[in-house]
Amino acid sequence: MNDTLLRQWAMLRSIPRHPRKIDASSLQARLVDAGFAVTLRSIQRDLIKLSTEFPLVCDGSKPQGWSWHSSADQLNIPALEPNAALTFKLVENYLRPILPTNTLAQLQPWFRSATGVLNSTSGIGIAAWPDKVRVLPKGFQLQPPVINEQAQAKLYQALLQEKRAFVRYRPRYRSGHKEYIINPLALVVRDQTIYLLCTFWDYQDVIKLALHRVEDVQLLDEPAIQVDGFDLDEYIKSGSFGYLLGNETLNIEVEFTWQGANHLRECPLSDDQSLTTIDENTVLLRATVPNTEELRWWLRGFGDSVKVLGPSWLRDEFRQAAKRLLNRYSEASD
Incomplete structure (x- = not known):
């Protein structure tokens, strides 16, 4: 491959897509840095020649700015492997x-x-x-919630630029909407729901907003206030997405049927999990876990294949829930 073709190839790869642009002098500097000895005049001639073969556009300003057309398939230089x-x-x-x-x-x-x-x-x-290949959400698959695309785009922009935003938000359990000034911190996707982590006004408490409940967003020309020591991974590890019911961890003891406990042998519930055989039909699980609503949902999902033994107050909680469930089914049969 001759030097001229290599140089022109490098030029095409250095030209940005519209609306960004680059002038001939800047292209020359990039090519010189890449090891090509080329004059400014040669660059200008190459640009004119290449624009007849490729979707390159010149804005006519001084100095002239060159771009790939916004719809151009730039990756054909070279073609994708x-x-x-x-x-x-x-x-x-x-x-x-x-x-x-x-x-x-x-x-x-x-x-x-x-x-x-x-x-x-x-x-x-x-x-x-x-x-x-397919990627499926865990559990029974629900349809994703509908998100206001304009609001989503503005929130992403606020997050990228670390700017404050005015948000009109529809709380889950209330009619109407609330209005907040937010400081965006991070995004978390859980199952099919996208959450924005942020703070309100000048407070430091981290709040989760579901994007599909955001009705309107206005960007503000103010820097977002950051949370001292905020770490996204640590925030997730704290159990904040498991609907925490308390800051303490639980040392749970749960009886499973053999069938119910099978997947725990391959996918442990915690680092300190232990499974002890009680008899041919029963396995005792011991593990340290966060005190979350999600833990309860998970245990209830096993139906009569599970029995909570401890802590005692958690056992009582499940016993009362079982009584309410029985009463509900009794009313239905009556």
Whole structure:
């Protein structure tokens, strides 16, 4: 491959997509840094010549700014390898809900290029991988909640730019809406729900807002207030997404049937989990877990395959719930 072609190839890769742009002098500096000895005049001639073959646009300003057209398939320089195309296809399929709107817009030509590469490859091997893989949510699958796309885009922008925002929000258990000034901190996707972690006004308490309950967002030209020592991973580990009912951990003792305990042998409930055989039908589980509502949902999901032994107050809680359930079914039969 001759030097001129290599230089022009490098030029095409250095030109941004519209609305960003680059002038000939900046291109020359990049090419010199990359080891190409080229004059400014040669750069200008190359740009004019390349614009007849590729979707390059010039804004006519001084100095002239060059861009790829916003819909151009820039990744054809060079073409995507099948493995890279597969990666972009999986990103499109599974990460779309959590990517900022501007990022998605920038990635659209890449997604189209990836689809084209995979479609042009034989229908076996890496090209067939997207048809062979699915990611499913845990448990009974519900339809995802509907999100206001404009509000979502503005919240993502506020998070990226670390700006405050005015939010009109519909609380889960109240009619009407509430209005807050928020400081966005992070996003968490749990099952099919996207949560924004933020603080209100000048407070430091971290709050979770479900994006599908956000009705309106207005960006504010004010820096977001950060939470001292906030760490997203530590926040998640604290059990905040398990609907904490108390800060203490629980040393639980639960009897399972053998069938009910089978998956715990492969997927332990905690680092200190122990399973003790009681008899041919019963296994005793001991584990240290957070005190969450989610723990209760999980245990109830086993139905009559589980019996809570301790702590005693948790056993009483399940006993009372079982009585209420029995009464409800008795009323239904009457």
